[in-house]
């Protein structure tokens with residue numbers, strides 16, 4: 198296998214391979230975590246009516262006030278009101294319940310606060326103070342966070358127009374892989390069926406099918422084309438040996454190879470190819486290599502596709518890290534007050550190093566000095 202495309206070039210190609218996002222209209226309860234595909238303008242002012250900020254009485258004119266039922270009030274009248282209640286037209290202020298007293302059916306202010314409530318026309322939230330009717334309140338491209346869902350609801354929206362999540366099928370290869378229990382020598386317990394859908398979910402995609410196939414190009418090609426999906430993520434079989442049949446399967450399907458392999462360690466055999474109706478991201482079988490391949494190449498692809506571009510990160514290396522000639526080295530690190538330190542157990546076939554990491558330091562060919570700043574990939578799951 199050649200050394201592969203340079204890190205930056207491979208990532209740019211992956212981002213450029215993202216198709217235009219499809220859109221869908223989803224109910225608000227399903228919109229969290231999605232990216233808006235259209236601006237949200239509020240059709241109503243926010244708040245849309247003048248409301249009381251306190252429990253008490255809406256009053257008009259000078260004290261004392263005669264208590265009336267409303268809805269309207271005239272000078273010298275007051276109406277009982279609760280927090281959030283509709284302030285009657287013409288009301289001057291809301292007198293808080295603790296700042297007023299009813300004597301002989303007449304309401305009067307009590308103490309300095311009571312007089313101030315009235316004199317300063319307090320506790321009325323006028324309509325339109327947060328937004329005017331027609332105003333833009335959320336822009337296309339924004340991630341739908343909990344307060345943004347609440348804001349959309351306040352405008353009266355029931356659905357939002359968002360980018361559709363790319364649909365993904367997983368094709369897990371390997372005759373030796375078992376899915377339960379303690380594996381016998383020569384067998385390995387599957388690392389991917391549970392982890393990859395969760396990571397894809399964090400990257401804004403949705404795994405809708407999982408196939409297990411043996412080391413057989415025909416079965417692999419069938420699995421790659423089995424579902425109506427936007428992206429197929431395969432594991433194993435990328436290495437170029439006789440058993441590494443995923444590349445053979447993709448070749449037989451006539452795919453255009455966009456990224457043949459990447460000059461990075463680990464994860465170098467990661468590839469990206471395009472079929473007429475779907476992309477295929479091939480990840481190596483070694484567990485650490487596979488996850489790093491997904492973050493390094495699947496990350497920019499899905500970032501561009503979903504609009505959830507991951508923020509880049511800079512960390513300070515707590516120790517010097519040697520580079521690898523002709524390749525970018527990816528080192529899972531724990532990030533603490535003293536900087537970023539490589540975690541233990543970072544073999545390509547291992548998982549403990551990544552399980553203990555907070556980020557992945559990107560070590561250029563020339564290495565990183567102790568105390569120097571270096572780029573890092575954030576991990577898409579909570580750490």
Ligand SMILES: Nc1nc2c(c(=O)[nH]1)N[C@H]1C(S)=C(S)[C@@H](COP(=O)(O)OP(=O)(O)OC[C@H]3O[C@@H](n4cnc5c(N)ncnc54)[C@H](O)[C@@H]3O)O[C@H]1N2
Pocket residue numbers: 198369370371373374385386387388389432433434435436437438441463464465466480481482483484486545546
């Ligand atoms: N002669 C060469 N051999 C290898 C090269 C090379 O360039 N020349 N590259 C090495 C590198 S780097 C990597 S990474 C791997 C890539 O391997 P494949 O993608 O072909 O994957 P497999 O050979 O099928 O498996 C590798 C390894 O991963 C284990 N595996 C596979 N699936 C799973 C799974 N679902 N859960 C857990 N572990 C899995 C598999 O048992 C193997 O141990 O190739 C190197 N070799």
Ligand code: MOO
Pocket residue numbers: 461462463464465466481483486545546
């Ligand atoms: O790139 Mo392979 O990724 O080390 O084990």
